[in-house]
Amino acid sequence: METNTPENVAQDILNKLRMNALWEPAGLGLSYMKVGESQLKLIEQHNTPIAAQAKVRMQHLLDSIGWDIDDSEVSMIDVQNLTPQQQHMKEMQLRVEAAQKWPCPECETPLSAFPLEKGLWNFDGHQDMMLPDGEVEKDVEQWSVIIQCPVCDTQVPMEPYDYTLLAGDDLLMSYRSGNVNYTALSRLQIIEMVDAGLGNVLVLGTFCPTTGLLLPPHVRGSVVIYAPVGEEE
Numbered sequence: 001m002e003t004n005t006p007e008n009v010a011q012d013i014l015n016k017l018r019m020n021a022l023w024e025p026a027g028l029g030l031s032y033m034k035v036g037e038s039q040l041k042l043i044e045q046h047n048t049p050i051a052a053q054a055k056v057r058m059q060h061l062l063d064s065i066g067w068d069i070d071d072s073e074v075s076m077i078d079v080q081n082l083t084p085q086q087q088h089m090k091e092m093q094l095r096v097e098a099a100q101k102w103p104c105p106e107c108e109t110p111l112s113a114f115p116l117e118k119g120l121w122n123f124d125g126h127q128d129m130m131l132p133d134g135e136v137e138k139d140v141e142q143w144s145v146i147i148q149c150p151v152c153d154t155q156v157p158m159e160p161y162d163y164t165l166l167a168g169d170d171l172l173m174s175y176r177s178g179n180v181n182y183t184a185l186s187r188l189q190i191i192e193m194v195d196a197g198l199g200n201v202l203v204l205g206t207f208c209p210t211t212g213l214l215l216p217p218h219v220r221g222s223v224v225i226y227a228p229v230g231e232e233e
């Protein structure tokens, strides 16, 4: 049975990390990007003593598992003059910018050029997950979103969070299940639909009413309008 040493945990995270993806270990004020098979680049560092110390510790840790770090072009972020909100905005901006550079694993076409609206949500079963504090959460649903390269047709499975970074929140408003497309309605739209007495409105639970399949968490509990694929807007 494998023990959860910091080395094992880091190795596991890094192996799963997509090329050009960011790794931001919680609370350290450091943002790394995976730039090679065992190469990271330090992109951003907060100008705090915590980040400076963490950088040295991370260097040792990553050395010990055979990963190189390029820290020649790090930008220092003056977090002492930012509100927590501004910090969060900056972090999100960095993540979105990094996502724009993710390439197709086969032909280097940016994932941002894929037809993201055609992403297919796939349920990958249940798995125990280790939380950052070392606790294990049992039987967590695993989902991925499969997108297809418009150039070489490679299917690329993505973490839902990464997919959202790439595609934006708007695409989470609609969901395709089998041959039916669900589009979440705003409160105003719900009122209009109900007043007009239109019938093709549903409230979604855990399972798809048409296919009986498990729905991904983000669509459960939404009020949706449904239409056969190809007829939506």
Ligand SMILES: [Zn+2]
Pocket: 104, 105, 106, 107, 108, 109, 149, 150, 151, 152, 153, 154
């Ligand atoms: Zn491709």
